[in-house]
Amino acid sequence: MSESTPPDLGTTGKPPIVGRVLIGVLIFQLGLAVLLFWGDLGEGLRLPGFGPQAPELTEPIRPGDQTRRFRPERAPSPGQPMPETALPDRLVLTPVSGGRAALLEGAIEAGDAERIVKQLSELTPPPEELYLNSPGGSVRDALELGRHLRREGFHTALRDGDICYSACPYLLAAGETRTVPDSASVGVHQHYFGKSTLLPAFVAIEDIQRGQGEVMRYLDDMGIDPLVMQHALVTPPDEIYVLLPEELRRYGFIPEVE
Structure with missing residues (x-):
């Protein structure tokens, strides 16, 4: 009985182009899932510590200054x-x-x-x-x-x-x-x-x-x-x-x- 023939990877030894595309799409979707999951935890997809923070909720509000942590x-x-x-x-x-x-x-x-x-x-x-x-x-x-x-x-x-x-x-x-x-x-x-x-x-x-x-x-x-x-x-x-x-x-x- 002959041994099974391994898949043809071409002369470069790399997976076929379709396979590489599918792998790339999978990696992209996994990365996107991580970002969405992070955002769902309440951080709004913003990196903590970057950009000005809104004042605390206990700070009085005034017209034009109404956003609070x-x-x-x-x-x-x-x-x-x-x-x-x-x-x-x-x-x-x-x-x-x-x-x-x-x-x-x-x-x-x-x-x-x-x-x-x-x-x-x-x-x-x-x-x-x-x-x-x-x-x-x-x-x-x-x-x-x-x-x-x-x-x-x-x-x-x-x-x-x-x-x-x-x-x-x-x-x-x-x-x-x-x-x-x-x-x-x-x-x-x-x-x-x-x-x-x-x-x-x-x-x-x-x-x-x-x-x-x-x-x-x-x-x-x-x-x-x-x-x-x-x-x-x-x-x-x-x-x-x-x-x-x-x-x-x-x-x-x-x-x-x-």
């Missing part, structure tokens, strides 16, 4: 010292004001929309007002919960000194009426919409564009000017753009002062 697990209330305890790591619903209202605070995690909708339906009497205090989180859950809040006719509000960042403004937008005191803080930044970082670039971009389209349609449905997204799209995930009271009025979050 943002770490959700340590998000303080505006103008106040860092809290001794962080907000809950997922949404917590607590009846307040004798049951006429409820406080929804903590990070928005995957699955929170379904869980909070169920909890709201079990409250007796059902609350009419929902106070928010959240550093944000899952965009999809915020949109799903927000549509439920609008169907049920909730009023949404922030209390003095509370925050509503990242995906939380979509819950704020869901209120038929909305209240934001000047001492509270509402902020936006870039989101990640993809399901997996181990994807070709065109798939990741498609997910991002689809997600942005869903958010803009949602804001329009809620009566919010989608132009507020211009601030979100240019603010990296590790920073937050804090909206001024006049911007909250301009984009429709709160009524104009008469």
